[in-house]
Amino acid sequence: MIEDTPSHSLPATMLSAEAMLAESAGDAAFATTLAKGLIVLEAFDAAAPLLGNMQISVRTGIPRPTVARLTHTLAELGYLRYDPTLSKYGLGTRALRIVRPLLADMPFRQLARPLMQDLAVSVRGTVSIGLLDGPSIVYVETARSGDVGPHSPDIGLPIPVVRTAMGRAAAALLPDDEAALLATRLAATDATTWESYAELYGSGLAQCAERGFCTCFGEYMPSIHAVAAPLFRAKSLQRTFAINCGIPEFRLQPGQLEAEIGPRLRALAASIRALVGEAEPVIPQRANAAAR
Incomplete structure (x- = not known):
């Protein structure tokens, strides 16, 4: 055939x-x-x-x-x-068989999920944790409430770092040398996308340093607005995690993402860290990645 x-x-x-x-x-x-x-x-x-x-x-x-x-x-x-x-x-x-040992090595997901579900139900959206993987960030846990629009996150789904709040929040946790290498790789992987989004990417890293979360207004999916917070950088194998909340645009009031949902997600990240014994991360201030 x-x-x-x-x-x-x-x-x-x-x-x-x-x-x-x-x-x-x-x-x-x-x-x-x-x-x-x-x-x-x-x-x-x-x-x-x-x-x-x-x-x-x-x-x-x-x-x-x-x-x-x-x-x-x-x-x-x-x-x-x-x-x-x-x-x-x-x-x-x-x-x-390859996936199971990796997920089993992240037991904090089960502890975090009830807290994630509470927020997802409250805001009528999705709350997910992602693991940084080069130019992508991969979902490793997710909670959702009812109809969440066209984007339904699932474990194992990769999304691009440069265009997403969760990717930017994870990148904000990286040491300076790794952050610089990631920016170089993002530019080399897709020069057109980097040229279009590098300034927003750099702004997201700065937002995480200044207020503990960053926002994304339809840059990955036009109908979904999202906020994300750095979670932690695990000591084991230096895995880097972030948490996000995505909500259909029509459910949001002007300014709600920044004034209400962002602080709630930042607090959720702190609660998860407390559950698993991770310290609050120190987010370095960086020059805008677009300038590199």
């Missing part, structure tokens, strides 16, 4: 194989084939749960013959499943 023409471009939060491999050029210990296999697994998302080899090739930048060998191997190992009727692959059940 001839494969369908790819209907989805490379996800905005994902680097092409070419770019990722270029970052590791000269590293003799870097296992290129393994890296390509993992990049293939990351090509799948909720919008494209089934992909043919050509679609994967377009999404990742890996040549189709190489993709065919990788998908065959991953399917034999159970990390992909093959649909012979469609001549396409989807993620296999075995992939879930």
Whole structure:
């Protein structure tokens, strides 16, 4: 069967194989084939749960013959499943085994969730925790109340750092050297997006230092306004977490995000830190990232 023409471009939060491999050029210990296999697994998302080899090739930048060998191997190992009727692959059940230990290593999520749910119900929106992952921040816990509009966060969903309040709040926690490296990577990953949002990104970091939270008015999804607060930078493996609250624009009064919901989210972040024994973070003042 001839494969369908790819209907989805490379996800905005994902680097092409070419770019990722270029970052590791000269590293003799870097296992290129393994890296390509993992990049293939990351090509799948909720919008494209089934992909043919050509679609994967377009999404990742890996040549189709190489993709065919990788998908065959991953399917034999159970990390992909093959649909012979469609001549396409989807993620296999075995992939879930990788996720479980990571989530189990974040037990604070269960402690935080009842507090998150209370706020979500109160403001009729969503409250989520995200983990910084390079140019993306990935949802690791979420609570929602009723109809929350077109964006329904779920565990494992990556969203871009530069365009989101939660991404900016997490970046605000980074030491200066890591913050500078992240800004450089954001610019290299998507120069057009960086040029459009770098000033707002820098403003978000400054807001976190000044008042403990930052706002985002439809910069990621036009109909959703959000506020986010730095949560903590875990001592184990230096994982960086932030918490956000997203609300459909039509439910908000002018100024409510900054005057009411932002302070409540900041207080929620402090309560979660107290539950898990994390100190209040010191957010450094930085020059606007757009100036770098």
